[in-house]
Amino acid sequence: MPIWKNLSVIRKVVQLLAFLFLVYGSVFVGFYSADKLSGAFPALACAYDAKTADYCVLIPLQHQFGHRVGTALAAGAFAFSTILPVLTTLLTFFILFVVLNKAFCGWLCPLGFFQEVLGMIGQKLRLNRTESLDPNLVERIRPVKWLMLAFLVVLFPLASGLGFVGHELGDPFCKICPSRILTSLAAGQLNQLYIDTSSTGYMILSIIADTLFGLVLVLSLTVRQPFCRICPMLAMHAMFRKVGLVKLVKNYTSRCDKCGLCAKACPMDIKEIHTSQEKDILFPDCTLCGRCVEFCPDKGVMALKYVTIPIKVSDPQYFKARNKAQKAWEGKNRGSSKRVKA
Amino acid sequence: MVLHLKIIAVVAVVACFSFTAEAVMQWAPAPAKHGHGGHDRHAAKKFELIDGEGASVQLINPQLKAIEIPVEQGVVKVKSTGMDNYHAIVATRERNGVNESAIRYIYQFGKPSGESPSVIMGLEKSKLEIEPSPYAREHWRYYGNTDAVFVLRFDGKPLANSTVFLKTENGTTEKFLTDMDGKITVPLPDDFSNVKPGRMGNRASEFVLSANYSDGEISHVTTFSSAYHANPEHWQSTGLGVAVMAGGMFLGGLVSWRTRRRKEK
Numbered sequence: 001m002p003i004w005k006n007l008s009v010i011r012k013v014v015q016l017l018a019f020l021f022l023v024y025g026s027v028f029v030g031f032y033s034a035d036k037l038s039g040a041f042p043a044l045a046c047a048y049d050a051k052t053a054d055y056c057v058l059i060p061l062q063h064q065f066g067h068r069v070g071t072a073l074a075a076g077a078f079a080f081s082t083i084l085p086v087l088t089t090l091l092t093f094f095i096l097f098v099v100l101n102k103a104f105c106g107w108l109c110p111l112g113f114f115q116e117v118l119g120m121i122g123q124k125l126r127l128n129r130t131e132s133l134d135p136n137l138v139e140r141i142r143p144v145k146w147l148m149l150a151f152l153v154v155l156f157p158l159a160s161g162l163g164f165v166g167h168e169l170g171d172p173f174c175k176i177c178p179s180r181i182l183t184s185l186a187a188g189q190l191n192q193l194y195i196d197t198s199s200t201g202y203m204i205l206s207i208i209a210d211t212l213f214g215l216v217l218v219l220s221l222t223v224r225q226p227f228c229r230i231c232p233m234l235a236m237h238a239m240f241r242k243v244g245l246v247k248l249v250k251n252y253t254s255r256c257d258k259c260g261l262c263a264k265a266c267p268m269d270i271k272e273i274h275t276s277q278e279k280d281i282l283f284p285d286c287t288l289c290g291r292c293v294e295f296c297p298d299k300g301v302m303a304l305k306y307v308t309i310p311i312k313v314s315d316p317q318y319f320k321a322r323n324k325a326q327k328a329w330e331g332k333n334r335g336s337s338k339r340v341k342a
Numbered sequence: 343m344v345l346h347l348k349i350i351a352v353v354a355v356v357a358c359f360s361f362t363a364e365a366v367m368q369w370a371p372a373p374a375k376h377g378h379g380g381h382d383r384h385a386a387k388k389f390e391l392i393d394g395e396g397a398s399v400q401l402i403n404p405q406l407k408a409i410e411i412p413v414e415q416g417v418v419k420v421k422s423t424g425m426d427n428y429h430a431i432v433a434t435r436e437r438n439g440v441n442e443s444a445i446r447y448i449y450q451f452g453k454p455s456g457e458s459p460s461v462i463m464g465l466e467k468s469k470l471e472i473e474p475s476p477y478a479r480e481h482w483r484y485y486g487n488t489d490a491v492f493v494l495r496f497d498g499k500p501l502a503n504s505t506v507f508l509k510t511e512n513g514t515t516e517k518f519l520t521d522m523d524g525k526i527t528v529p530l531p532d533d534f535s536n537v538k539p540g541r542m543g544n545r546a547s548e549f550v551l552s553a554n555y556s557d558g559e560i561s562h563v564t565t566f567s568s569a570y571h572a573n574p575e576h577w578q579s580t581g582l583g584v585a586v587m588a589g590g591m592f593l594g595g596l597v598s599w600r601t602r603r604r605k606e607k
Contacts, residue, residue, distance in 0.1 A: 030458065030460065031460070031476045031479065050482065127598075128598075128602050130598075130601050130602075130605070167542065181587075190580050191574070191575070191578075191580070193580055193583040193584060193587060194574075194578035194579055194580050194582070194583040195578065195579050195582035195583050195586060196574075196577060196578050197539060197577050197578070197579065198539035198540035198541075198543075198577040198578075199539070199540060202540070206578075206583065206586075207586055210583050210586035210587040210589075210590060211586055211587070211589060211590035211593065212590060213587055213590060214586070214587040214588060214589060214590020214591040214592075214593065214594060215590045215591070215593055215594040215597075216594075217587075217590070217591055217594065218590075218591045218593075218594025218595050218598065219594045219597065219598065221598070222598045222601075222602075223598070223601075
């Protein structure tokens with residue numbers, strides 16, 4: 001299969017370019033322009049990375065809940081202007097989201113790309129990979145992303161602004177975020193990989209951050225997308241997914257019941273894309289990577305669409321070529337042509 | 343006779359640089375009267391013009407519009423211009439045949455200016471000028487034990503092989519020679535005493551860079567001042583961070599191994 005026809009290869013190229021832009025963007029757009037971009041293009045780059053061209057939307061959200069909404073509530077001076085910055089942040093996020101929908105996660109996120117690259121290294125090293133997690137474990141993990149969003153992005157910063165908890169919890173998600181350590185290390189800075197001894201709270205948060213980063217580094221070699229499963233950005237995207245212009249659709253047939261290759265191909269282990277008989281199969285955990293469409297062997301059953309324009313539609317010819325390419329990549333040319341490996 | 347007076351003035355200025363920066367016109371934050379001054383980002387900021395008697399002061403916004411601001415008892419009050427981004431406060435004075443300038447950059451909140459800070463940093467605000475290259479932007483600050491880069495310019499062009507003096511509020515004095523591109527890399531000193539753990543516990547300090555240059559009959563003196571902070575490395579250990587990350591990696595390996603064992607069973 002020509003690589004320019006392979007959706008996964010195209011996606012990796014886009015991810016690589018996005019990684020370079022989001023992590024080293026100021027090198028391309030200039031040191032000061034990076035600040036301007038940060039206000040206009042909230043994505044998952046990081047303010048702690050000295051070369052970034054962009055800031056993660058979760059940074060202003062935490063600060064606005066902590067420094068604006070919380071302090072205004074504590075002072076009894078809540079007004080529309082208090083909530084306006086939060087609404088502005090959400091609006092800029094929303095504009096980007098409508099254009100890309102959850103494709104941000106699967107096509108642009110630097111941390112998602114990094115985990116996928118580690119997964120590819122794991123494949124090449126022939127490590128014993130867990131291609132699909134146990135469905136019960138997946139079910140247990142799913143609520144964590146909502147808890148991360150609720151507590152670490154909204155409630156703790158708000159409580160910090162109100163004075164109920166310490167300043168340490170003013171931006172707790174940033175304090176434990178593996179992307180902060182990853183992007184700053186990628187920019188040649190060691191200063192985000194630390195243990196903070198200034199207070200017990202900061203010390204606990206920094207221990208969690210460094211442990212989590214180490215866990216992500218190793219787990220990504222054998223488990224697909226370990227951090228994505230608990231990422232609050234996934235939850236934020238999930239809230240708005242119905243209004244995004246990119247759609248994942250399924251034309252259910254009775255053959256789907258016997259197949260299930262789409263669910264096996266899914267890096268987020270969403271078994272519902274196999275069992276669902278609904279047209280819209282954009283589930284909260286989906287990152288719109290398109291692997292389910294690639295590995296669907298039936299013509300026109302699954303499709304990735306931009307509004308109504310098909311971007312990728314399942315096709316038996318493509319499936320065969322793609323499966324062959326996957327095996328060639330993994331160096332495994334034996335076995336059934338219907339086996340799917342990540 | 344006039345020439346002799348000017349030479350004496352230049353020698354006096356050079357002598358001032360050699361021993362004390364207090365005698366050179368420079369900006370510093372005005373001492374706060376009560377506490378830390380609150381969190382209102384749009385509130386007026388006050389700056390003290392040290393040794394700036396007789397100087398005129400301009401506030402230049404990011405779109406390079408300059409307005410005169412009055413100096414009252416050596417202090418200027420900089421109100422919000424309603425425009426976001428970096429502004430420059432520039433004090434200039436001509437005294438005894440010496441052109442003096444003092445420049446400081448301040449961040450103001452407001453509507454987006456639509457201009458890059460490189461525009462105001464690159465603007466020729468005085469004949470002799472120390473340009474931060476770049477300025478420690480938004481979430482970044484000048485920290486002790488880190489390098490800061492500046493360019494010394496005269497008439498808008500880099501000035502090579504000239505001396506730039508550093509003086510900090512904590513007592514460090516050093517001098518640097520600009521390279522062929524007029525550039526100096528200043529290792530900001532880690533000269534904070536009694537550093538307390540945590541960013542909140544440590545007050546920012548001030549550093550002043552100053553330079554002088556004689557252009558035939560006219561002498562020029564300029565200063566650049568800014569805040570700098572205690573380096574967080576005092577209470578943040580990278581070594582421990584790497585060790586804990588290694589612990590996380592070990593934990594990840596353990597989880598992977600247990601998962602494999604369970605699958606094999």
